[in-house]
Amino acid sequence: MSKSHTISLIQGDGIGPEVTNATRQIIEATGVKINWEICEAGAQVFKKGLATGVPKETIDSITRNKIALKGPLETPVGHGEKSANVTLRKMFETYGNIRPIREFPGVATPFSGRNVDFVIVRENVEDLYAGIEHMQTPSVAQCLKLISRPGCEKIIRLAFEFAHSEGRKLVHCATKANIMKATEGMMKRTFEEIAKEYPEIEAQHIIVDNCAHQLVKMPEIFDVIVTTNMNGDILSDLGSALIGGLGFAPGANIGDNFAIFEAVHGSAPKYAGQNKINPTAVLLSGVMMLRHIGEFEAADLIEQALVVTLGIDKTYTRDVIGDAGSVSTTTFTKAIIDNFGRTHPEWKHREYKPIDMPKIKDNQKAIEIKSRSVGGIDLFIETHNDLEEMGKRLTDLASATNMKLKLISNRGVKVYPNDHGTKPDLTDCFRCRFIATDSNREVTDDDIMQLVSLVKKDYRWMHIEKLNIFDGVAAYSKAHGED
Incomplete structure (x- = not known):
């Protein structure tokens, strides 16, 4: 009998309530006992005048529960307040953003049959996303790119430990160290140092633009890619296009004490309330959450039912095949639940293990110098x-x-x-x-x-x-x- 879990649920903006409700229904149908604490963040909070987009009640809920499932939040582009998504990641020091990219049976793409199956481990709180910007003059803006040695060590160790948890054997580190030798170079140097502690895993450095090139040319060569914040944001969107789009791109924000699970995609307000959005990305984020809390059987049950729905029954939402022949969000949700217990013969099952979260010195003076x-x-x-x-x-x-x-x-x-x-x-x-x-x-x-x-x-x-x-x-x- 499953134990009970209390989890903070942020339904999100735009399509958020539809995809999080679908995920909630499917998880509850497995029999896993979850007490959902409904929280606010994002657009509605901004409208109330709170500049962070994250009210104290939400902060308190996540602080208590340690785990949150989150729908997409609206972020103003080019103006307005800071992203509430980024604020949540930084407030709870969820320094690692894990984004799996795996092709699905029945979802046709130019890369179908290429065995695309890799994971991007993105540093989540530093880099240009520190959000420290200034107008130097009326016509010149600057953004500070902040990369720390402890930040590099944490994300790199997490990438290797994640590889262990899924039985993966190769980790690439993607940087722009050929141009930004101090910042991106610090990531490269730290990777080369830490890799020596994991001799059983092959480690390779790759220039990030070449990484993007190879992801399109030969995506099957990649297993785990660890990279800086902005690089990871861009590469993971590219990766989702290899397997059918952002509707199939889940994510997990992981830290030492907290974890926030969310899809890679945004709030897509123009589709809100139309009952036609694909909930797969948030659902698979929920699957990652279930594995994080030790509910491996329920996670496998949902994953197999999803793959059967797509690969055998050919049941699709409009983002996959267009309006003709597609089903609604609610119909797709019911189809997955109805397929509990069925398995897809071509879906390779992984022996998932809990991630052994890396431990590093809690010390701001990470690099000792003599002069x-x-x-x-x-x-x-x-x-x-x-x-x-x-x-x-x-x-x-x-x-x-x-x-x-x-x-x-x-x-x-x-x-x-x-x-x-x-x-x-x-x-x-x-x-x-x-x-x-x-x-x-x-x-x-x-x-x-x-x-x-x-x-x-x-x-x-x-x-x-x-x-x-x-x-x-x-x-x-x-x-x-x-x-």
Whole structure:
């Protein structure tokens, strides 16, 4: 007899109530005892004036129950408040987003019969999705890409442990470390270090654009892909297209203490209330949830009934075959329940095991260094002044300090001194790199304040980045064209 579970249920926006209710009916039909605590988040909460989109009652429910099943939440595009989806992931430190991609019998795609069966393990709380953005000037915006060593270690260990839990033998790490050598490079270096602790699993690094290329060309070569936040978001949508679309793409947000299960797709408001949406993605998220809470038999029962419904009975919603011949959400839901106990002869059963959640040091100082110094600063300035005039003026101002102007860059390209002869287009946001006049002398905070106090008389400045040197190695990137 199944034990009772209390689970927070966020029905979501748009099509959310339809797909979560279908999932709830199917799970309850297995006999698993679940007490659902209905919670709010998303559009209706934003309309009440709560900027986070997540009320305290919802936070309290998830805090108590540790587990949530969530429908899609509406996120304003290009304006408005932050995504409530991202807020929930970050508030509960669900640092791993696990997104299975597996082809289904009976769902015809250009890749049918290719044995597409891989899982994307996406870092879930860092990267550009930290959401730290500023308008540097009226015409230049910036977004900070934050990648931490502990964050990399947690997601990489989770990927290897997940591979263990499903008996998978290959983990790829997809990064853009060839361009972003500090941030994406940290993910690559951490992967190569951690992989040595899992010799029974093959580990390969792959550049993310090549990963996207190979996913379309040879998707069957992949088993587990671990990657940074934005890369994972993009690759998992690509992956869902290989197997029939977002209607077949489940997901699990996993952390040390909490887990939130949700589909990859959005709220699709134009289809809301029409009883024609495919609930499979949320249903399979519910299947992942059942395995997470140890209800493996119920999870297998639902999965097999779904595969029979699709692959043998050829029962489809409109996203698979269009309006002609398709069934409603409620009819599809009933068909799955009616198929409990049936199995599909071609559906390979996996021996699922609970994930052994990785443990790392709870220590912000994850990387020990022997020495550190500051070799200068990047000072970001807003101006429309002539470039040559600005360069000469900043050189003169710095001459009264212990620093000197090395270069000025615009959008990452060195534009002063212009010793390469090209003339790239300029914005009104310039990075001015000042370095120590004496390379044997460290730049101090007093040196920095003195320089800024002189520069601010002539120019509007936005922010400062110290040019750190850790263990004798420059911990900052060069501008394109910099010596």
